[in-house]
Amino acid sequence: MASAVELAAMRQAITLSSFGLGTTSPNPPVGCIILDRHGDVVGAGYHRRKGEAHAEVNALSTAGAAARGGTAVVTLEPCNHIGVTPACRQELINAGITRVVISVLDPTSRGDGGAAMLTAHGIEVETNVLPDETLTVLGPWLAATRRRRPYLIWTYAYDNQDSQPVNEQLTAELRCRTDLVLSDKTIEEGVPGGHAPEHFTLPDDLSTDLRPWLSACYATGSRTILAVGADHSGTLHDNSDCVDEILIAVKRTPPTGSLAAATADLTPAGFELAEILPGSTDVRVRLRRPKPSP
Structure with missing residues (x-):
């Protein structure tokens, strides 16, 4: 022992x-x-x-x-x-x-x-x-290795009026722990120049077919991917079983103005609330898939 x-x-x-x-x-x-x-x-x-x-x-x-x-x-x-x-x-x-x-x-x-x-x-x-x-x-590396596709995190800000600054801050905090960052039309390393180039290359642009693209990412060395914003929400919703974790930034509101946050769809099917991290201007809501029963 x-x-x-x-x-x-x-x-x-x-x-x-x-x-x-x-x-x-x-x-x-x-x-x-x-x-x-x-x-x-x-x-x-x-x-x-x-x-x-x-x-x-x-x-x-x-x-x-x-x-x-x-x-x-x-x-x-x-x-x-x-x-x-x-x-x-x-x-x-x-x-x-x-x-x-x-x-x-x-x-x-x-x-x-x-x-x-x-x-x-x-x-x-x-x-x-x-x-x-x-x-x-x-955990993410192990999950990716066992199923031969990267661990996929999706992050976005829930506030249509002022989501950009919040989302940029959230992305900056998350990208340093992921191999790839997928935004509106760009794919880049989470840590620019961080990987050994002889063992890691960027994949082609994401098509509408997410599963083959994730397999291609795995083959070129990626084990973790961060998808940012709502630009790929259609593809991610249609393939939600490929998403492992969701992190949403919900902007703080006055005590009497919280209806939008309360009615937001913060728990897509197949996910559970894993953690809530209050910040000075927003609250981070982390969702993940339930662990399988032993």
């Missing part, structure tokens, strides 16, 4: 993993913490983009010799194959790590998986540590 120190380290690793959102695709956003044999944090790292060092390697580089005999706490199972970069499970073995704490197993693992290989080398492995918390960052 993970110790209190390891649980705290996992939450630090989850936070670190979020630094890679918007640039790691098609790779996952992963964070890693290295604890020495006394339980002190001696290394930390995250994965920034494909082709660069993975989270474990960055954390081991920070830790140096202090990693020997220590514990690696990582949000996703260390990879078990040699691709653009070396296999992370081998890097952990070479560094003398004696225990690995993993939050979520990697569905793309090849062979027996990194966890099994670590165990085979005598390293103690614990899995399924704080997975729900890890999925706050890793």
